[in-house]
Amino acid sequence: MNESLPADVADVLAAVLNRDTPVHIALQRQVPHLSVRARCTCGCGTAYFELDTSKLEPAPTDPGTAVAAEAQLVTEAGEYPGEVLVFTQGGYLSWLEISSWSNDTEVTLTTARHWLQTPS
Template structure:
């Protein structure tokens, strides 16, 4: 069953999609209509997303990932947001270490 985005995942998306370009603006508008539909099996905080397509239009054509960045803390982690058909579909965190990241790092540590 779909569940709301956590406040930390929401803040991560807001920060990752900051910017005035049309794709980022359209994807940010989808955040309030996004729900978590699945989680990564490794124990990290990566989430599959679905968006209420009746509530908000798709983003203009763009590549995948739609946005990505590294963290300065932890310095071995990064995050990417993917879309499908112009809608948010995956918020993925990854790390160079062998341990999964089990909490969202503070968005203020994102660097592009």
């Protein structure tokens, strides 16, 4: 875990970037160099990153803005209240977004940590 990242952000990134694909491996290498530049003010937990790209290789993603990783959230009751998306810009980690699909269930970074269902 990266000490400069808050634990909630680091935990969710680790869970979503847990696959051994070339994109995920390259993004995992970037995580120790990340810091949170800003967070969404609505309370969802979306985090925008600061990253010094001068010493890192970009991930093999779209050269523009791309969703490089995603995971659905599943409650104990089997409901799907939202998802976590990891965005890159030019192959570099840019932000972690917590998306809600439900007006009935609060989706935050804290709940995302608990409900993450990563693709197999």
